Amino acid sequence: MMRSLAQLKALVVPLLALCAQVSAKHDTMVNSQIRLAYVGDTAMRVSWSAFDKVDRPVVFYGKTPSALVYAASSxxxxxxxxxxxxxxxxxxxxLEPDTVYYYSLPQHLICDNEAHAQPPFSFRTSRSPGDMTPYSVAVVIDMGTMGHNGLTTSAGQGVNPNNILRPGEQNTIQSLDAVKDDYEFIFYPGDFAYADDWLDEESEGFLPNTTIQEGYEVYQSINNDFYDEMTKISTxxxxxxxxxxxEASCIPDGVETYNGISYNASLICQPGxxxxxxxxxxxxxxxxxxGGQGNFWYSFDNxxxxWIMLDTETDLGDGFIGPDQTGGVEKDIAGPFGPYANAQLDWLKKDLASVDRTITPWIIVGGHRPWYLSYANQSTTICWDCKDVFEPLFLEYAVDLYLSGHAHFYQRSAPLNNSVIDPRELDNPTSPWYITNGAAGHYDGLSEGTNPPAPYERFRLDERDATYGWSKLTFHNRTHLTHQFVASGNGSILDTATLYKEH
Structure with missing residues (x-):
């Protein structure tokens, strides 16, 4: 709902009262963890966290920072x-496509406490479909909390020394922040904060021990740290x-051992x-x-x-709940979310069939789990069910690139058709290109790929390289796309490859 400036005057007194109440209760920001998401090219979703329920959340906005003359509410x-x-x-x-707007939340505008006062933030709306202006995107997967609750210059017992940051080394959040003018948005197919590793961090002596009953407080603390750290970018x-x-549960696999005792998820994961x-x-x-489903599967044009985001964790159709019996999430703690078994697959087929390649020639798909990877522990990492249900549609509708993570290293593969390397490689292949980059960094650090590598592997960085990083995708025009691995530590480019498609 949009309101004029005159209509907002009635809100000022109650908001001033709210500022006073919250200032008395908390010594941290009223609003935090501000985050944005596209909703087409004429809308933007603004989300944030607050300590108390807001009866009518409001965002002020305008085209100049000194004239936030409109408001939207929910x-x-x-x-x-x-x-x-x-x-x-x-x-x-x-809103207008590809246009800069300034925005702020009410408490940020009128609270007189300096700790709460902030200048307006800004965002740029999405480009309209068919706009062929070149642009870049940051792709980040498997990034956890940085600092005292996560990845830092020390770790608990049993963590490989290659997996801690060197003194003074820049982490991935700092790397993304340093160059945030160089990309349009962040594309992030899963695994945030790694708050569910709280028990491991305590067991290894990295975090102070708590009781199982207090675990949810540690979990929330790690989550809040992560989203607070990302606010400098997500605003x-x-x-x-x-x-x-x-994201499924408060522990990674449904069962965890603590002080020699195995606990079931139902005992550790409290409601919520x-x-x-x-x-x-x-x-x-x-x-x-x-036409998608919540935060699980959806698409958008830019x-x-x-762009398509898929759910590799639940709702794979034909009775599947998780990706596989060993590596999937437990049935009692996750999904399904679709109205029927094949809802995601039916949606994907309809979505792909609707794409006009003369307007949006590139189709890029993201999903958390890979199915082509040089990794020894494939039973808990490779999603064979994902391959079975998604790959045929990728081939039928000529998807250009599939981006995944889950394995905590970087691997660029060749374009593949049912495990067969496309003979044209990156020179106008007819098969999708596969890139896995789960090297953004979290408490447990990086993993090691197999040697010898899979025949389709073209480049890899893993635990032995001790290098955290993220991906930068640059769309030059309707025929050329460049992928780069950006080393978080110093911003250097360690791998570059360009895909040519006639489209």
């Missing part, structure tokens, strides 16, 4: 019973996210920490305008690219 202020904050979601509609760059296995609850509350992806 009734979405949601939480769950183990969360320390409320998630607020407001959609700003009626100005949209985040288009997907579900990973570490199962079934992707935090993930479902924290984000609002544009499934409402693309300029010359049609």
């Amino acid at each position: 009734d979405e202020s949601v939480t769950y019973n183990t969360s320390s904050v409320y998630a607020n979601h407001v959609t700003i509609e009626g 100005v760059k949209p985040w288009m996210v997907g579900a990973g296995n570490h 920490l199962t079934n992707f609850t935090g993930y479902r509350n924290h984000w609002r992806m544009p499934s409402d305008v693309s 300029g010359m690219v049609h």
Whole structure:
């Protein structure tokens, strides 16, 4: 809902009162963890976290920072019973494509406490479909909390020394922040914060021991640290996210050992920490305008690219709940989310069939789990079910690139058709290109790929290289796309490859 400046005057007195109440209760920001998401090319979704429920979340905005003369509001202020904050979601509609807007939240505008006062933030709306202007995107997967609750210059017992940061080394969040003017948005197919590793971090002596009953507080603390750290980026760059296995529950695999005792998820994961609850509350992806399902599967256009986010964790159709019996999430803590077994697959086929390649020649798909990888522990990493259900559609509709993570290293593969290397490689192949980059960094660090590598592997960086990083995709025109691996530590480019497609 948009309001004029005159209509907003009635809100000022109650908001001033709210500032006073919150200032008395908290010594941290009223609003934090501000995050953006595209909703087509004429709308933007603004989300943020607050300590208390907001009856009518409001966002002020305008085309200049000194004249935020419009406002949008909603009734979405949601939480769950183990969360320390409320998630607020407001959609700003009626915007112009590819245009900079300035925005702020009410408390940031009028609270007289300097700790709360902030200048307006800004965002740029999405490019219209068919806009062939070149642009770049940051692709980040498997990035956890940095600092005292996560990846830092030390770690607990048993962590490989290659997996800690060197003194003074820049982490991935700092790397993304340093060059945030160089990319349009962040594309993030799963695994945020790694808050579900809290028990491992305590068991290894990295975090102070707590009781199992207090675990949800540690979990929330790690989550909040992560989203606070990302605010410097997420206030100005949209985040288009997907579900990973570490969002499913408060522990990674449903069973965990602590002080020699094995605990079931039902004992450790208190209500609110199962079934992707935090993930479902924290984000609002544009499934409402693309016919998808919540934050799990959806699509959007930006300029010359049609982007698709898939759910590799649940709803794979034909009775599947998780990707496989050993590596998938437990049936009692996750999904399904679609109205029927094949809902995601039916949606994907319809979505792909609707793409006009004369308008958006590129089709880029993201999903958390890979199915082509040089990795020894394939039973818990490779998603064979994903391959079975998604790959035929990728081939039928000429998907250009599939981006995944889950394995904590970087591997660029050749274009593949049912494991067969496309003879044209990157010179106008007829098969999708596969890139896995789960090297963004978290407490447990990087993993090691197999030697010898799979025949389709073309480049890899893993634990032995001790290099964290992220991917930068640059769309030059309707025929050329460049992928680069950016080393977080110093911003250097360690791998570059360009795909040519006639389209």
